[in-house]
Amino acid sequence: MANFRVHPQQSVEGKGPGIDCIDIVNMLGDYLDGDLSPETAHRCQHHFSECSYCRRLFEEYCTTISVASELRDIPPPADVRTRLRSRLLEHLRSGSQK
């Protein structure tokens, strides 16, 4: 298992202004559902503005969703979040195991 810098039990709400990629991974579902508090959602957006990797994954997700909604024949890509999340986790693992 990778050792992330952020303690999983540490709430994002109590943290400083910045959040890490692992926070994005943990909150991705809630963020996409709009279930985060406005402040926390704002922190996510701030992270996207600073982290090109998370931003790219997020943009890719949005593109996939919009393409899927245009092509009504295919079902909503319910597994996209799971793939997004696992890809981000892979990225974090490879980055922390140098």
Ligand SMILES: [Zn+2]
């Ligand atoms: Zn990131």
